[in-house]
Amino acid sequence: MLKLYGFSKVNAGARGHTRDLRVLWALEELQLPFETVGLDHPAQDLTTDAYRDINPFQQIPSIDDDGVVLTESAAIVVYLAKKSGRLIPADPAGEAQVLRWCFAAMNSIELPLVALMVHDWTANGSDPKPRQFLADWVHLRMGHLERWFADREYVATDDFTIADLLMAHVLHSGVKDASLIAPYPGVQAYRDRCLARPAWRRTFEAYCARVEAG
Incomplete structure (x- = not known):
């Protein structure tokens, strides 16, 4: 199943405005199944070696779609739309x-x-x-x-x-x-x-x- 790496905790000023919301919105529009891997930003979850291997810039969001690893919110949203054949024209x-x-x-x-x-x-x-x-x-x-x-x-x-x-x-x-x-x-x-x-x-x-x- 597709894994979305998103925030589980983030500073109060950023909460509600983070870029993982773009991917979460796309997944909801496209009705694609996924699981969320929540990362705690204040606890430095984004700076671990394990996450750096997924996202070299140590940012949210990232996805792992059965081995297809993507970062950058817009790239992920384009990938999901093309995969599902929705929210993007076929021509x-x-x-x-x-x-x-x-x-x-x-x-x-x-x-x-x-x-x-x-x-x-x-x-x-x-x-x-x-x-x-x-x-x-x-x-x-x-x-x-x-x-x-x-x-x-x-x-x-x-x-x-x-x-x-x-x-x-x-x-x-x-x-x-x-x-x-x-x-x-x-x-x-x-x-x-x-x-x-x-x-x-x-x-x-x-x-x-x-x-x-x-």
Whole structure:
């Protein structure tokens, strides 16, 4: 059976926003059987030699699907969709659009959000220019998305796909400051539409019941 390495305990600030949620959501949408191997981040479970052999970057999530070992949340989600034949088009052109937006979620959107998040964690506020630069970068990308959603319900095709799963989770986990998304009602509506899916709600509730704040 497929094993998912995810958190059993993580720091309180990250709980509810970790990247294993992307894989858990995909597994719930695809109705694939799996077992969870819970790792305790504060107890240094991710730094053991055994886990380093699975994930060289000592990160969550990872999977072992009967010997197929994968890391990186987006790569895992793509693998699961292609394995199940769901949430990704079967034709090459449709698949290419979904992959395009999977990469966009991980790079064009998540990168500036994470950069701003790290800045806010670490900066002492003595110089406002770096934060303003990063916030402007986020607003640039949000503006691009807002225009894209002017006449679209989902990001890559007419139907919900793994590209939406990844993009919605990035918008859920990466936007810590509500003012960053407030000017973009189309992006907000898109995110909320995706997060209203029953599979996400079941996934999030199960995660919160299982994963402790450390």
